[in-house]
Amino acid sequence: MSSTVSRVLKIVLLLAIIFLGYFLYEIIQEPIRFEKIKTERYTKIKERLEQIRDVQKTYRSEFNYFAKDMNTLIAFVDTGRESIIERKDSSFMYYNETFQKEMSKDTTMVRVLGYKSVKESLFGSDFDAQSLRYIPYTDNAEIEMEAGKIEVHDLVIPVFEARAPNTKIFADIMKEYDQYIDNSYALKVGSMTEATLNGNWK
DSSP states (O other): HHHHHHHHHHHHHHHHHHHHHHHHHHHHHHHHHHHHHHHHHHHHHHHHOOOOOOOHHHHHHHOOOOOOSHHHHHHHHHHOOOEEEEEEEEEEEEEEEOOOOOEEEEEEEEEEEEEEEEHHHOTTTTTGGGGGGBBSSSSSSSSSSEEEEEEEEEEEEEEEEEEEEEHHTTTHHHHHHGGGTTTTTTEEEEEEESSSSOBHHH
């Protein structure tokens, strides 16, 4: 074997080793990169969903039900007022027909002292209420939301659910990282089937 051929083979072998090394490095680094992207996006989206939950809780305290759509919720943040409530425990005497005597009954007195801006109370005056509509890190993909009522032990309870599906969260990198993305999963707060306001990541 001539020295020229030997030199060429060594160069080819070296290039093959470099290529294989880079290929193995990429195989190891790809899931690590995705986890970093996922953690960053999920953190901001969880914050957004928690903001929606905070507004919905305030909305329910005013109207006894949840806002059914994002337009209603955003308008409530922009122009809505939250009641300033004073609650005072009290009691009064009443005549009990069963026991044929005066008895004491506890009660709570509720008084509206005034009102405050929902936006300023929850977020501050500079908050852009329209941002509640969108999933962070997307091209204005919208959060899905619905509200209604369910019956639990003969009680009718208002419920709502806000969702950010993986298919929207990772739409821009779906082809690159499709093997690591669960297309059936969505970050969400609340539930349309249970009386809960928790996020499904807790």
